[in-house]
Amino acid sequence: MEEKQVEVVLFGTWASTFCTRVELALKLKGIPYEYAEEDLKNKSELLLHHNPVHKKVPVLVHNGKSIAESLIILEYIEECWNTTPKLLPEDPHQRAKVRFWANYFDQKAVPIFYIIFYAKGKEEREKAIEDLSQVLKVFEEGIEKDFPGQTPFFNGESLGYLGIAIGSLVCNYKAINEAIGAVFTSEKNPKFLSWINAMKNCPLMEETLPPHDKFVARLRVYLASTQA
Known part of the structure; x- marks a missing residue:
């Protein structure tokens, strides 16, 4: 082109x-x-x-x-484009904490997600899923400590930096679970999934995420290629 x-x-x-x-x-x-x-x-x-x-x-x-x-x-x-709606809070300390948890997710959770995909057997995959759950528990505790009574995934009424960073992946969790198995569950990480479900219902998120069935099909093709 x-x-x-x-x-x-x-x-x-x-x-x-x-x-x-x-x-x-x-x-x-x-x-x-x-x-x-x-x-x-x-x-x-x-x-x-x-x-x-x-x-x-x-x-x-x-x-x-x-x-x-x-x-x-x-x-x-x-x-x-320093216009509203803003992706990050105005307060520098709040901005730093939002960036910290976005980086934490990318550095700790995302690599485990790839391990889940590339796992060669059930035992390896189940261990990776449990490792991911533990990482998400740390995330849950950290968010509640750093943002007590707040919703850091939204900046005001609109999606914020942290919500975009995490929701872009995990708001697809139903497709991920359908393609791979029970990767994200409310039994293991209830707070995390409650936050994700709130973001998932955001009209902008619904509009932008890939179609569920199409994404499931792509994940299954990708998963099959890793097991070949």
């Missing part, structure tokens, strides 16, 4: 939760953008040009300048 002279272009793939993060932020801010769907088995020259280091999506191109990595893109959007 030839790159068009538009202000904002998002290179992504529909099943990527990291790309969903960026779409949520762009829609929330009301930023017009062009979406370029990538085939990750046959990456475009434009994607390789704009992200020569990691060669992956998402990549946001703003006035010809490239920004990679989803959480960095979220912060760029917040700083560049």
Whole structure:
């Protein structure tokens, strides 16, 4: 494809939760953008040009300048389009705590999710699911301690940075459970799932998440490829 002279272009793939993060932020801010769907088995020259280091999506191109990595893109959007609704709280300490827990989720929970997918047997997968549950328990306790009586997944009445970062993946939990098994359950992590269900009902989240059946099918194809 030839790159068009538009202000904002998002290179992504529909099943990527990291790309969903960026779409949520762009829609929330009301930023017009062009979406370029990538085939990750046959990456475009434009994607390789704009992200020569990691060669992956998402990549946001703003006035010809490239920004990679989803959480960095979220912060760029917040700083560049400093308009309401805001992704981050005004208070610097609150902002730092929101960033901390988003990073915690990406560094601790997301890698275990990949282990669950790549597990070669039932025992390995069940151990990884239990490890994920323990990580989420720490998350639950930390959120309640750092944000007592608050809903840090929303900034005011709209989705915030933390809600976008976590909801883009876990608001798909019913599809994940259907494709893999009981990965996310209210028995093990009731507070976490209650927060996720509140975000899942947000109209913007419902509009932006991939269709349930299509996502289940993609997950099953991916899971089969890891077991081959």
